[in-house]
Amino acid sequence: MTNFKKGISRRRLIKTGLAGVLATGVSPYIFSRSAFAQEFCNAPTGDTVTLGFNVPLTGAYADEGADELRAFELAVEHLNGEGDGGMIPHFSSDALTGNGILGKRVAYVTGDTQTQSDAARDSARRMIERDGALMISGGSSSGVAIAVQGLCQEMGVIFMAALTHSNDTTGKDRRRYGFRHFFNAYQSGIGLGPQLGDAYGTDRRAYHLTADYTWGWTQEESMIAATEALGWETAETVRTPVGAGDFSQYITPVLNSGADVLILNHYGFDGVNSLTQAVQFGLKDRQANGKNFQIVLPLVSDLMAAGAGNAMQGVFGTSNWYWSQQDEGSKAFTNSFGAKYGRPPSQAAHTSYVQTLLYADAAERAGTFYPPEVIRALEDYEFDGLGNGPTLYRGADHQCFKDVFVVQGKENPSNEFDLLEVVSTASRDNVTYAPDFFEGELGPYDPAMC
Amino acid sequence: MEAIFAQLLNGLDKGGAYALIALGLTLVFGTLGVVNFAHGALFMLGAFCAVAFRELITYEIVTTDPEQLSPWGSPLEIRTPIAQQYLGDWGAVIIDYSVPLSILLAIPVMLIIGIVMERGLIKHFYNRPHAEQILVTFGLAIVLQELVKTFFGPNPIPQPMPSTFRGAADVGSWLGLTPGAVTYPWWRLVYFLFSIGILSAVFAFLRFTTFGMVVRAGMADRETVRLLGIDIDRRFTLMFGLAAVVAGLAGVMYTPLLPPNYHLGMEFLVLSFVVVVVGGMGSLPGAVAAGFLLGILQSFASMTAIKNLIPGIDQIIIYLLAVVILLVRPRGLMGRRGVMES
Numbered sequence: 001m002t003n004f005k006k007g008i009s010r011r012r013l014i015k016t017g018l019a020g021v022l023a024t025g026v027s028p029y030i031f032s033r034s035a036f037a038q039e040f041c042n043a044p045t046g047d048t049v050t051l052g053f054n055v056p057l058t059g060a061y062a063d064e065g066a067d068e069l070r071a072f073e074l075a076v077e078h079l080n081g082e083g084d085g086g087m088i089p090h091f092s093s094d095a096l097t098g099n100g101i102l103g104k105r106v107a108y109v110t111g112d113t114q115t116q117s118d119a120a121r122d123s124a125r126r127m128i129e130r131d132g133a134l135m136i137s138g139g140s141s142s143g144v145a146i147a148v149q150g151l152c153q154e155m156g157v158i159f160m161a162a163l164t165h166s167n168d169t170t171g172k173d174r175r176r177y178g179f180r181h182f183f184n185a186y187q188s189g190i191g192l193g194p195q196l197g198d199a200y201g202t203d204r205r206a207y208h209l210t211a212d213y214t215w216g217w218t219q220e221e222s223m224i225a226a227t228e229a230l231g232w233e234t235a236e237t238v239r240t241p242v243g244a245g246d247f248s249q250y251i252t253p254v255l256n257s258g259a260d261v262l263i264l265n266h267y268g269f270d271g272v273n274s275l276t277q278a279v280q281f282g283l284k285d286r287q288a289n290g291k292n293f294q295i296v297l298p299l300v301s302d303l304m305a306a307g308a309g310n311a312m313q314g315v316f317g318t319s320n321w322y323w324s325q326q327d328e329g330s331k332a333f334t335n336s337f338g339a340k341y342g343r344p345p346s347q348a349a350h351t352s353y354v355q356t357l358l359y360a361d362a363a364e365r366a367g368t369f370y371p372p373e374v375i376r377a378l379e380d381y382e383f384d385g386l387g388n389g390p391t392l393y394r395g396a397d398h399q400c401f402k403d404v405f406v407v408q409g410k411e412n413p414s415n416e417f418d419l420l421e422v423v424s425t426a427s428r429d430n431v432t433y434a435p436d437f438f439e440g441e442l443g444p445y446d447p448a449m450c
Numbered sequence: 451m452e453a454i455f456a457q458l459l460n461g462l463d464k465g466g467a468y469a470l471i472a473l474g475l476t477l478v479f480g481t482l483g484v485v486n487f488a489h490g491a492l493f494m495l496g497a498f499c500a501v502a503f504r505e506l507i508t509y510e511i512v513t514t515d516p517e518q519l520s521p522w523g524s525p526l527e528i529r530t531p532i533a534q535q536y537l538g539d540w541g542a543v544i545i546d547y548s549v550p551l552s553i554l555l556a557i558p559v560m561l562i563i564g565i566v567m568e569r570g571l572i573k574h575f576y577n578r579p580h581a582e583q584i585l586v587t588f589g590l591a592i593v594l595q596e597l598v599k600t601f602f603g604p605n606p607i608p609q610p611m612p613s614t615f616r617g618a619a620d621v622g623s624w625l626g627l628t629p630g631a632v633t634y635p636w637w638r639l640v641y642f643l644f645s646i647g648i649l650s651a652v653f654a655f656l657r658f659t660t661f662g663m664v665v666r667a668g669m670a671d672r673e674t675v676r677l678l679g680i681d682i683d684r685r686f687t688l689m690f691g692l693a694a695v696v697a698g699l700a701g702v703m704y705t706p707l708l709p710p711n712y713h714l715g716m717e718f719l720v721l722s723f724v725v726v727v728v729g730g731m732g733s734l735p736g737a738v739a740a741g742f743l744l745g746i747l748q749s750f751a752s753m754t755a756i757k758n759l760i761p762g763i764d765q766i767i768i769y770l771l772a773v774v775i776l777l778v779r780p781r782g783l784m785g786r787r788g789v790m791e792s
Contacts, residue, residue, distance in 0.1 A: 285617070335523055
């Protein structure tokens with residue numbers, strides 16, 4: 001009878017055990033940062049990686065959603081090495097090679113948010129749980145973006161927000177798994193304020209019509225701060241339902257309010273409708289307090305300018321990007337998009353395209369799809385070549401900091417697409433604020449299994 | 451004073467739309483005894499007659515100009531609307547006036563839709579309970595909505611008003627008020643006058659023609675009219691067609707004020723039913739009066755001073771008034787005894 005007890009000491013047992021562990025091939029996982037490769041939601045196992053694009057195809061922001069989807073499709077093409085590569089050759093990072101992401105071909109699924117938070121969460125959940133989406137992007141409404149961002153934090157799936165402009169997205173509602181390339185309402189105010197002061201003076205009374213949800217509220221707050229800093233008075237602030245369609249009942253009281261500026265904190269179809277209806281009521285031809293009445297649309301896109309037609313002429317606003325930018329990245333993107341779709345890309349399309357590239361680039365640089373590592377690769381990442389000049393993805397709140405463009409509706413467009421003119425630029429330094437300016441907690445890096 | 455007058459004006463165009471839809475609803479209910487929940491869809495279909503007409507005449511013929519380049523470097527595409535291609539300046543005028551001109555398309559289309567709807571579906575539910583009529587017409591409204599969504603997409607399609615009517619009229623100066631104090635868009639004035647015109651024409655038709663007299667007699671006592679050897683059912687079918695035309699025309703002319711989408715009808719249907727109930731089921735003058743009353747009231751409720759006093763009142767005022775009217779006058783403002791009181 002063999003005496004095992006005598007033959008194996010505790011030290012020997014540990015040594016043998018460790019040798020066994022090493023011998024069975026676990027060591028690569030222990031010493032590799034991909035050790036956790038299978039321990040997160042929708043870890044890719046085949047030769048494709050699936051991204052989920054969640055955009056509004058119906059509702060007040062449907063035009064923006066359709067353009068976002070075009071841009072997502074183009075980004076996937078370029079990531080897979082098809083087409084002319086768009087912005088990739090001009091991107092300051094050389095991690096993207098047209099070979100998908102980490103050698104896996106990029107596939108995608110889409111969903112319609114209907115410009116409603118509940119529908120957007122349902123759609124994102126479907127893409128994560130049923131379709132195996134590893135990253136979700138989209139938006140076009142801050143209410144939607146914040147709702148989906150919260151879901152993605154719970155499920156451990158990275159959310160690369162597209163069009164969302166509320167301060168809250170990277171302010172009080174910031175999340176570790178959410179990233180925003182688009183600028184915000186505060187930055188619009190900082191950019192637009194000096195331009196309004198130069199154009200309209202310091203003695204003005206402003207009347208605000210505001211979309212009644214998170215974006216509208218923070219847009220209104222930021223514009224009040226910017227205009228009151230100029231010396232303007234705020235005559236009245238009125239909230240309007242999203243998707244109201246007919247704004248006449250809200251515009252009529254402006255006529256006798258004593259205001260000489262109407263600030264429309266509206267976007268998408270709402271912005272188009274409220275602006276055209278305000279012009280129909282003769283506000284642009286009106287005199288008030290001895291001055292020409294003015295209309296301001298703080299956040300504007302070329303899609304809205306096209307919808308509003310002549311009503312947009314001379315109206316100031318801000319934009320995250322505009323297709324006529326002359327940097328090489330912007331030109332390449334406009335050419336790719338125009339050749340494929342016969343129209344220039346909107347700012348919503350641009351931010352969607354850029355966010356997709358940035359996620360892919362971060363995964364390549366991290367060398368893994370493991371979300372905490374991808375997040376760390378995005379945090380405090382400085383890049384260039386994607387249309388906005390040198391840009392910082394700040395780690396403290398996941399907000400991008402870059403120049404902000406102040407635009408104005410062109411009086412004499414040279415063609416059907418030439419609708420806005422960039423009249424000034426607020427520098428990145430000017431629009432940068434302290435990380436604790438808006439209070440919020442990012443939350444943990446911990447991955448989750450969905 | 452100016453503010454109150456401006457709100458009063460603002461209520462008139464919306465009130466006009468409510469009145470036109472409610473008039474059609476009441477006509478159908480008064481003649482056929484049918485509660486037609488598809489009536490809002492007829493308003494929407496009228497609006498899409500305007501959309502279809504414009505899409506037809508602005509169908510683009512694309513040519514390329516190799517001399518010019520697009521912003522992305524390909525030869526510039528030049529798109530010319532078909533009406534302009536073949537009719538030159540006249541084509542441009544037709545495109546500019548596409549909304550009022552689409553009335554010519556809407557009248558026969560809506561008449562046919564109304565008659566087909568009545569003969570094909572509604573007539574089978576004449577003697578069925580109102581609950582069943584509501585269910586079947588509501589279902590029909592959803593089918594029509596989805597058809598429009600399939601052909602025209604889910605999003606609003608803006609329709610420009612004729613360039614002559616862009617801008618605003620200085621209504622205040624017409625009335626001796628401070629110039630510029632009360633301005634009102636020309637097209638909204640046109641819509642108000644148009645709705646008055648249609649309402650007057652319908653009332654005149656019912657009042658001063660033999661056909662109208664027979665219909666009114668039929669509304670009062672269908673059996674007696676039948677006993678006189680008059681084919682009242684055929685006249686009622688035509689009245690259904692007429693109600694469809696009225697709703698359709700209301701929709702056509704409303705398109706420059708609110709870009710139509712497939713669920714436009716539902717938005718107006720609910721309010722129009724409230725209008726019918728407040729006006730009194732079966733009462734044509736009641737429907738018209740209540741339409742304008744509720745439109746104006748809704749406009750006043752949007753005044754800042756009132757909204758500051760009672761936040762959100764603009765969203766609920768119509769329903770609040772309906773509750774009060776039904777408590778005080780259960781038959782509505784001008785309701786007749788015996789209607790819906792079996």
